[in-house]
Amino acid sequence: MASFLYRIGRFSFRHKWWVIAVWLVAALSVAGLVGALSPKFAKDFSLPGTDSGTATSQVEEYFPEVMKQQTQASTSVLVAAEDGLGAHASQIDGLVTDLQRLPDLTDPASVVNPDTVAKAQPALASSVIGDNGKVGLIQIRQNIEMTDLTVDQKEQLQEILADHRGDGLQVEATGSLMQVMEAGGKAEMIGFAVAFVVMIVAFGALVAAFIPLVTGLVGVMLTIMLLTLSAKFLSINETATAIVTMLGIAVSIDYALFIVSRYRNEVRRGGSRADAAGRAVGTAGTAVVFAGMTVMIAVVALTVIGIPLITQMGLGAASAVLVAVIAALTLIPALLGAVGRFAFTPRIPWIKHAEESDTADTLGVKFGRMVVKRPLPYVIAGLAVLVLAAIPMTKLELGMSMTSDDEAPAQSLLQRGFGEGINGPLLVVLHSDNGDVAAAADRTVAHIKTLDDVANTNTLVWTGNGKPAPNVGADTALISVTPTSAPSDGATHDLMEEIRAYTPSAEAAGAQLHVGGQTAIMSDLSAKLDKALLPYLVVVVGLAFLIMIGVFRSIWVPLIGTIGFIFSVCATFGVTVAIFQEGTFGLIDNTKPILSFLPIFLIGLVFGLAMDYQVFLVTRMREEYVHGMSAKDAIIAGYRHGSRVVTSAAIIMISVFAAFMLSPDTTAKMIGFALAVAVAFDAFIIRMMVVPAIIAMLGDRAWGLPKWLDRFVVNFDIEGSAVRDRGLPPSDSAAAPREPVGSPS
Structure with missing residues (x-):
C-alpha cells in the first residue's frame, strides 16, 4: 500500500494543476446539479419496526387531519x-x-x-x-x-x-x-478560526496553515452538496447534515495536518520536493487511510440501531471521512506542489519553527523522556484522574427532553396550573378489521381511566373513509391520553407501557392497539438506543480492534488503546452527569437527564477520533522501532514527530466542539461539552500519556505477534518501509543534502 500511495502523492504533486482542476470541476458539477434539481431534505421522523411507528402510520392513514395538526x-x-x-x-x-x-x-x-x-x-x-x-x-x-x-x-x-x-x-x-433555533454556522466559523491559529503555531508559517483549511472547506462543502443531491432520490433528513459538518471538519484538518507535517520532515531529509510529497503520502498517508477506516467503521456501524435518521447520519459522516481521506492523499500534495518552495513561508518570527532538527529538545520530547524514564507513575496518575472523574456516572439518567431553556419558566407554570403532560399526549389507535371498534374503544378508555398518571382522555371514533361517525359501525378509534407527568418523565413511559400491556384484551375485543404521538416516539427511541448500545460497541470495537492488530502488528497496542478509550469515555460521562444532570458548580441553570442518543454518538465519534490520534502517534513509534531503534528510544522519536501534530489536532477538535457551548440551549451545550471533554481526556491523558507509558513498560513485547497469529495478519507496511528512502541519494540518508523548508529561494 505504501508504494501505491507514494505514486499517488508524487503524481498529485507533479500534476498539481490537473488534480486541483479535477477537484474544482467535481465541486462545480455537483453544485450545478444541486442548483438544477433543487432537492429538498425530508422533514419527517419515523421509527419503523416500533409500536409508535405503527401507530404513526395508522394515524396518517385513518386520521389525516389529526396528523396534520401534529x-x-x-x-x-x-x-x-x-x-x-x-x-x-x-x-x-x-x-x-x-x-x-x-x-x-x-x-x-x-x-x-x-x-x-x-x-x-x-x-x-x-x-x-x-x-x-x-x-x-x-x-x-x-x-x-x-x-x-x-x-x-x-x-x-x-x-x-x-x-x-x-x-x-x-x-x-x-x-x-x-x-426555533438559530441557523448553525457560528460554531464551525469559530472552529476554523481556532484551527488557523493553532496551525500557525504548529507550522510557524502562514501558507502551510492555510492548506489544511482549504482541504477542510472543500471536503465538507463537497460532502454536504453530495448529501443534498442524494435527497432528490432518497428520503434524507436535514438533521443528518450536522454530524457530517462536524466530523468532516474534524478529520479533514486532522489528516491534512499530519501529511503536511510529514512533508516538511521529508523535504528536510533531501531529494526533490515531488519525492518528498510521495514519501509523505506513502508513510503518513498510510496512517491516514487506516485512521479513516476506523472512523468510518465507527459511524457506519450506527446503522445497526435501525433508526433511519441515525443511519443517514452514519452514512453521511462516513462519506465525509472518505472525501477527507481522498483529499488528504491527492489535494494536499497538489496544493503543496502549487505553492512549491513557498509552503513554509512567511516565517512567523516570534513562533519557534516546529522540528528544527532531529536533535532538538522540544516540549514533546522532554515529556516523552519523563514518561519513558518513569512510566508507572504516569499510568497511575492518568487513570486515577479518569476514575475520579467517572464516579458521578453512577447517577446517570437518560431521557429525551427536547425542551429548550427558553421554555423552562413556562413549563414550570404549566406544571403548576395544569400538569406537565398537557403538551405531550399519548395517541392510542384502535383499528378493527371487522368494521366495528366501538366496544373495544369503550373498554380501552375505561381501562385507561383506572391507571395512575392519567389527567384525562378524549375519544374520537371515525369510519374507515376518514369521516367522523357515531360509535356504531366505525372501524378506527383515536384516544388522546393526557398524562399528569412531563413527556420525558419516567412515569409517562410507564403509563405508555401499561396501555400497551392492554393489547391482548383489545385484541380479544377484535381490535389492534398501538400507542403513538411525539411522546411515545421519543420513549421508543430511547428504548431502541438502549438496546442497540451493546451490539454497537461490539461491532465498532471488534472491527476496529482487528484493524489495529493489522496496523500495529501487535496485540498489546490495540488492547491498551481500546481499554484506555473505555476509561476516557466513562470519565466523560461522569463529568457530563455532574455538570448537566446534577448541577455541580451551578454552571447550568436548567439541569436535565442526559440525552438518550448522546452515549452512542459520543462513543462512535470519539472512538474514531481517538484511534486517529493512536495511529498518528504510535505508528511513528513503531516505524522507528522497526528501523532499528530501541523500544524506549522509538517512543521518544514518536513524541518528537507526532506529539505536536496530535496536540494541535486535539486542540482544534476541542475548540470546534466547545464552540457549541456558546449556544443558549442546554442540549447543544451538553453535546458540545461532552465531545470536547472526551477529546481532551482521550488525547492528552490516554494517547499522550497512558498508552506510551504502558508501551514503555512492555518494551519489545509491545511490538510482537504470536507466531501462529503472525501468519494470518496481512503486512500493511504502515511504517512505509518500501518508500522510506525513495528518491533520496544512494548514500546514507542522514548525509543527504538538506533543502531549506522555510525559504522561497
Whole structure:
C-alpha cells in the first residue's frame, strides 16, 4: 500500500494543476446539479419496526387531519399572577390583542383571555385556568409547519411577551415557536478560526496553515452538496447534515495536518520536493487511510440501531471521512506542489519553527523522556484522574427532553396550573378489521381511566373513509391520553407501557392497539438506543480492534488503546452527569437527564477520533522501532514527530466542539461539552500519556505477534518501509543534502 500511495502523492504533486482542476470541476458539477434539481431534505421522523411507528402510520392513514395538526405549529402562552388573573384583565386583553396579530393563525378568535373564557363557559374553565385562578393558558395554533418556523417569528413572540410582562403578571411561552433555533454556522466559523491559529503555531508559517483549511472547506462543502443531491432520490433528513459538518471538519484538518507535517520532515531529509510529497503520502498517508477506516467503521456501524435518521447520519459522516481521506492523499500534495518552495513561508518570527532538527529538545520530547524514564507513575496518575472523574456516572439518567431553556419558566407554570403532560399526549389507535371498534374503544378508555398518571382522555371514533361517525359501525378509534407527568418523565413511559400491556384484551375485543404521538416516539427511541448500545460497541470495537492488530502488528497496542478509550469515555460521562444532570458548580441553570442518543454518538465519534490520534502517534513509534531503534528510544522519536501534530489536532477538535457551548440551549451545550471533554481526556491523558507509558513498560513485547497469529495478519507496511528512502541519494540518508523548508529561494 505504501508504494501505491507514494505514486499517488508524487503524481498529485507533479500534476498539481490537473488534480486541483479535477477537484474544482467535481465541486462545480455537483453544485450545478444541486442548483438544477433543487432537492429538498425530508422533514419527517419515523421509527419503523416500533409500536409508535405503527401507530404513526395508522394515524396518517385513518386520521389525516389529526396528523396534520401534529405537524403544525402550536404554542402555549402562560400567564400567572399571585393576586389572581382577574386583577390583570386589561393587561391580559392587551396581550391577547397582540398575539392575534401573529402570522397564519388558524383561528384568531380562539386566542382569548382565559379568565374571560372561564367566566363565559364554566365547563371549559379547568382547561384554561389553574391553581385557583392564578395561572392561565392561551393556546396559539398556526397554519405553519413546525419545521418552517423562523427565528424572526420567535423573536416577534418574545417581544410581545416582554411588552406585557410585569406589574405582577408573569408571561411565558412554550411549544413550537419557542423551540426555533438559530441557523448553525457560528460554531464551525469559530472552529476554523481556532484551527488557523493553532496551525500557525504548529507550522510557524502562514501558507502551510492555510492548506489544511482549504482541504477542510472543500471536503465538507463537497460532502454536504453530495448529501443534498442524494435527497432528490432518497428520503434524507436535514438533521443528518450536522454530524457530517462536524466530523468532516474534524478529520479533514486532522489528516491534512499530519501529511503536511510529514512533508516538511521529508523535504528536510533531501531529494526533490515531488519525492518528498510521495514519501509523505506513502508513510503518513498510510496512517491516514487506516485512521479513516476506523472512523468510518465507527459511524457506519450506527446503522445497526435501525433508526433511519441515525443511519443517514452514519452514512453521511462516513462519506465525509472518505472525501477527507481522498483529499488528504491527492489535494494536499497538489496544493503543496502549487505553492512549491513557498509552503513554509512567511516565517512567523516570534513562533519557534516546529522540528528544527532531529536533535532538538522540544516540549514533546522532554515529556516523552519523563514518561519513558518513569512510566508507572504516569499510568497511575492518568487513570486515577479518569476514575475520579467517572464516579458521578453512577447517577446517570437518560431521557429525551427536547425542551429548550427558553421554555423552562413556562413549563414550570404549566406544571403548576395544569400538569406537565398537557403538551405531550399519548395517541392510542384502535383499528378493527371487522368494521366495528366501538366496544373495544369503550373498554380501552375505561381501562385507561383506572391507571395512575392519567389527567384525562378524549375519544374520537371515525369510519374507515376518514369521516367522523357515531360509535356504531366505525372501524378506527383515536384516544388522546393526557398524562399528569412531563413527556420525558419516567412515569409517562410507564403509563405508555401499561396501555400497551392492554393489547391482548383489545385484541380479544377484535381490535389492534398501538400507542403513538411525539411522546411515545421519543420513549421508543430511547428504548431502541438502549438496546442497540451493546451490539454497537461490539461491532465498532471488534472491527476496529482487528484493524489495529493489522496496523500495529501487535496485540498489546490495540488492547491498551481500546481499554484506555473505555476509561476516557466513562470519565466523560461522569463529568457530563455532574455538570448537566446534577448541577455541580451551578454552571447550568436548567439541569436535565442526559440525552438518550448522546452515549452512542459520543462513543462512535470519539472512538474514531481517538484511534486517529493512536495511529498518528504510535505508528511513528513503531516505524522507528522497526528501523532499528530501541523500544524506549522509538517512543521518544514518536513524541518528537507526532506529539505536536496530535496536540494541535486535539486542540482544534476541542475548540470546534466547545464552540457549541456558546449556544443558549442546554442540549447543544451538553453535546458540545461532552465531545470536547472526551477529546481532551482521550488525547492528552490516554494517547499522550497512558498508552506510551504502558508501551514503555512492555518494551519489545509491545511490538510482537504470536507466531501462529503472525501468519494470518496481512503486512500493511504502515511504517512505509518500501518508500522510506525513495528518491533520496544512494548514500546514507542522514548525509543527504538538506533543502531549506522555510525559504522561497
